[in-house]
Amino acid sequence: xxxxxxxxxxxxxxxxxxxxxxxxxxxxxxxxxxxxxxxxxxxxxxxxxxxxxxxxxxxxxxxxxxxxxxxxxxxxxxxxxxxxxxxxxxxxxxxxxxxxxxxxxxxxxxxxxxxxxxxxxxxxxxxxxxxxxxxxxxxxxxxxxxxxxxxxxxxxxxxxxxxxxxxxxxxxxxxxxxxxxxxxxxxxxxxxxxxxxxxxxxxxxxxxxxxxxxxxxxxxxxxxxxxxxxxxxxxxxxxxxxxxxxxxxxxxxxxxxxxxxxxxxxxxxxxxxxxxxxxxxxxxxxxxxxxxxxxxxxxxxxxxxxxxxxx
Numbered sequence: 154x155x156x157x158x159x160x161x162x163x164x165x166x167x168x169x170x171x172x173x174x175x176x177x178x179x180x181x182x183x184x185x186x187x188x189x190x191x192x193x194x195x196x197x198x199x200x201x202x203x204x205x206x207x208x209x210x211x212x213x214x215x216x217x218x219x220x221x222x223x224x225x226x227x228x229x230x231x232x233x234x235x236x237x238x239x240x241x242x243x244x245x246x247x248x249x250x251x252x253x254x255x256x257x258x259x260x261x262x263x264x265x266x267x268x269x270x271x272x273x274x275x276x277x278x279x280x281x282x283x284x285x286x287x288x289x290x291x292x293x294x295x296x297x298x299x300x301x302x303x304x305x306x307x308x309x310x311x312x313x314x315x316x317x318x319x320x321x322x323x324x325x326x327x328x329x330x331x332x333x334x335x336x337x338x339x340x341x342x343x344x345x346x347x348x349x350x351x352x353x354x355x356x357x358x359x360x361x362x363x364x365x366x367x368x369x370x371x372x373x374x375x376x377x378x379x380x381x382x383x384x385x386x387x388x389x390x391x392x393x394x395x396x397x398x399x400x401x402x403x404x405x406x407x408x409x410x411x412x413x414x415x416x417x418x419x420x421x422x423x424x425x426x427x428x429x430x431x432x433x434x435x436x437x438x439x440x441x442x443x444x445x446x447x448x449x450x451x452x453x454x455x456x457x458x459x460x461x462x463x464x
Contacts, residue, residue: 154291155180157197159220160210160238161188164264167271168210168237168296175295194223204231206289213240213389221248230256233288235279237262241393242314245280249310258285261310263317264296274298278305278320280312315397322394322408324364325387329411331368339377348372387415 154177158169161183169179182197183189191197198205205228209220217240224234234252236245240261249259260281266273275296279286286293286306297304307316338347352369355361375381391412398405422444433439 154178154206155201156292157182157201157205157207158210159183159194159197159207159224161185162210163268164266164270165210167268168208168264168275171271171274172292172295177291177295194220194227198224198227203229204233204288205229206233206235206292208235208237208289208292210237213238213244217244218248221252225252225255225257228252228255228257231258233258233260233285235260235262235289235292236314237264239263239317239388239390240314241389242311242318245311245314249281258282258288259310260285260289261313262289262293263313263320265317265320270296274303276303276320278307278313278316280307280314280316281310318390318393318397321388321390322405322412325391325394325411325415326407327362327364329407329414331364335368348376383418385415385418387412391415 156172156177156179158165158172158179158181161169161181165181165183166188169181172179179190180197180200181188181190182192182194186192191200197207201207207224207228209217209224211217211220217236217238221234221236228234234248234257236248236259242261245259245261248261252259258281260279262277262279264270264275264277266275275298277293277297279289279293283306293304305316307313335347335351338344338350344350348369351365351372354365355369371378391408395405395409395412397403398409430439430441434441
């Protein structure tokens with residue numbers, strides 16, 4: 154079949170190649186002309202035979218909205234738009250309604266696989282009407298991993314991105330658990346080869362996983378991760394998962410804690426810990442550390458305190 158693909162970055166470019174390897178025709182557009190097959194959305198739409206399927210693989214929010222708006226003006230009744238980016242699931246229903254008014258179908262698709270997807274395949278979670286999904290199915294089949302699993306029609310519009318959001322929330326918590334375990338092993342004097350402990354877990358343990366394999370790969374590159382700063386961004390889907398949990402009154406303590414741990418990683422000198430230190434000093438006389446450049450005089454915390462009483 155023919156597919157129009159908008160967005161040819163790290164994910165989109167590899168997806169184009171995997172779909173082509175399966176024997177399908179892909180016409181790609183990107184703002185970077187060096188990556189694009191055509192130079193405009195108009196040219197992309199004109200190059201496809203109706204009924205058209207156009208897959209959008211651009212950043213969530215404004216870029217996705219503007220691309221879908223533009224396609225809505227260019228496509229014809231019977232065509233289908235797929236949003237394969239990391240859009241918030243609550244946006245999908247609006248996009249579907251806007252396109253339906255023009256007779257254009259809409260499918261939302263959560264995509265997982267990262268830079269490894271070209272060779273290993275992409276896990277796909279999609280939502281939408283069965284008739285619209287059917288028009289995209291050959292592309293789903295080309296992108297998914299080999300075998301029985303790795304692709305699911307999760308439900309109605311929004312279900313695909315909701316499922317991918319939850320997937321990423323689980324991913325947050327799993328990564329946090331590996332990170333905490335690694336730090337504890339590194340801190341223990343009795344453990345002399347943390348990397349090989351992680352490697353030993355790759356066979357026969359209940360925590361063996363692709364994430365564990367990637368952790369071992371990272372430790373092979375830099376055994377103590379000394380070249381890295383302890384900072385981790387969040388993509389937004391972890392936040393959306395926690396917000397959805399609040400909306401549905403579903404407790405997510407592990408995922409929520411892993412999200413907050415990302416936030417704490419951005420603080421070289423945590424304001425919260427300043428208050429904790431001050432309070433511990435006030436009620437228990439626990440020692441405090443002066444900030445860089447501060448002078449500890451008679452009025453400084455800890456200069457004249459009662460003996461520790463606990464806490």
